[in-house]
Amino acid sequence: MARETRIPNATIERIALYVKPLERLLEEGTEVVSSRKLALLCRVRSAQVRKDLSYFGEFGVRGVGYDVRDLLREIRRILGTDQEWRLAIVGLGNMGQALAQNPAFAKRCHRFVAAFDSDPDKIGTTVLPGLIIQPASEIVQVCRAEGVHIGLIAVPSSQAQGVADRLFEAGVKAILNFSPFQVRRPDCCHVENVDFTVSLDNLAYFLGRKGKG
Amino acid sequence: MARETRIPNATIERIALYVKPLERLLEEGTEVVSSRKLALLCRVRSAQVRKDLSYFGEFGVRGVGYDVRDLLREIRRILGTDQEWRLAIVGLGNMGQALAQNPAFAKRCHRFVAAFDSDPDKIGTTVLPGLIIQPASEIVQVCRAEGVHIGLIAVPSSQAQGVADRLFEAGVKAILNFSPFQVRRPDCCHVENVDFTVSLDNLAYFLGRKGKG
Known part of the structure; x- marks a missing residue:
């Protein structure tokens, strides 16, 4: 074509x-x-x-x-959304759990092949059928072995860059970042930041105008 | 000015x-x-x-x-983000819990004054200190009494419009919608949709081009 x-x-x-x-x-x-x-x-x-x-x-x-x-x-x-992309999610707090269970990924044929957290109480537990939480220390090794395409970051801001660096090291080229921290990336990779605070500020501005008007 | x-x-x-x-x-x-x-x-x-x-x-x-x-x-x-806006959150699943605990709101002086869910097991439990989950059936009454400015919707798509309608009925003028359903609104109100699927599709497109290039 x-x-x-x-x-x-x-x-x-x-x-x-x-x-x-x-x-x-x-x-x-x-x-x-x-x-x-x-x-x-x-x-x-x-x-x-x-x-x-x-x-x-x-x-x-x-x-x-x-x-x-x-x-x-x-x-x-x-x-390219008709292709199956392999996903890894890092951080299985409330946000990570909500994402793993979001039907939007399955609708696009995307598949979670790895999940990571650093909390010993979470490691070894199941997020989705067949998806077991592994230690964050194994991100590079596991993502490489699983051929992960897209990494989802749902960790606190302070850990976001460290997690991103390990994903890039594992050969992951695309990251969907849900932490408010804007991660730095190599030129060959792409990061999309999902940040609702701009939307929140737009609403506050709308209300402020309304109140004064 | x-x-x-x-x-x-x-x-x-x-x-x-x-x-x-x-x-x-x-x-x-x-x-x-x-x-x-x-x-x-x-x-x-x-x-x-x-x-x-x-x-x-x-x-x-x-x-x-x-x-x-x-x-x-x-x-x-x-x-208008230096003003205290009063927030209500509807839906305390993983996404709702993650939002309620997000430091972005406190940073902006915004304050959660009400939380709702329809799950009897959740009603009566505490989300944040002083914030107790109330039945979704009481949205109109409670939001009116509390003078809620901004409603956060974190319920499944099928329930989003119903929840939005009740918030509007209670006089809430601004909604931050985390469900993938685009809710209809009266002209006097404003809705911001937070939808990560467009970002996800951008990543897939980036990967697709990369693979072919």
Whole structure:
């Protein structure tokens, strides 16, 4: 598919936003969606939707809309979310437990293959069927052996960089960081920070304006 | 402060991003920061930092930089994050417990005044000192009595809209939604969705490109 290499980065970033509304439409039994409806659900302009989707294949039927299932499959293929990525999670406190049990990973065929904590009371216990907590001291060895692709960090800020460094050492190239600490990374790797405090500050600002207005 | 009303929305959205790096500088004992250093930490251009900060007061000392403490105080005041907002959390599973114990709220002077769950085994137990889980059926009554400003939703998708509707009914104007379900809201209210699946998809895309490249 020589065509794929020409998709602009801005489009790639945007099409990830189409996934959830399309999943919801499919769950509701909707088979075809218009660019206008899809734009409304994704909060972008219709013209933008049509332009973004024009880059990868012909799913549009003029005057009718897009085939929801085909479109979702193609977007997932381009995003790489139709592949099974192997996950490791470090830190099985409340946040780590909530993540391990989150259905979003299984929905994407991603699979937890390793879990780590440094608390002796947790080591040896089961997080999910077949997923047993191992000592954090074995991150490098186990992640290498398991061929982990994505590491999830759910430890306190003070431990985040140390954990990230061990994951990178094990050859893990992608990290989803739930600690508020922004970890440093080698150039070959990618880190996504999930930080709700910006959203919290937006709400406070909204309330502050409202109160004064 | 007539001046404040002229701050563009784009600037307001951006200054929330300055908070965390400034907090870190302060914790490290840094008293003055240059626009160049701040730009680097926030990943924006220096010219942008200078423009954004020019809107609210004179904290810049030419050739030296900004007073970190004064700047942070002023940003928090403008964002409304220096005020005490009263929080209620609904859903005390692993995610809810992790949130209730997150130091980010106390750091902002926000305070949990109510916690709800529908599980009889949880009702009556203590989440934080003085914070006892109450039945979800009492959300409207309790939130009204407690004057709750911000509601946190940490329940499964299927229950999210019902919980949001009860919070709105109780006069709660701002919701931080940790369920993957995008709740509908009245025009007078604001909802921020915290959804890590977009970050996860970005990582998968990064790995997919890497594998093929």
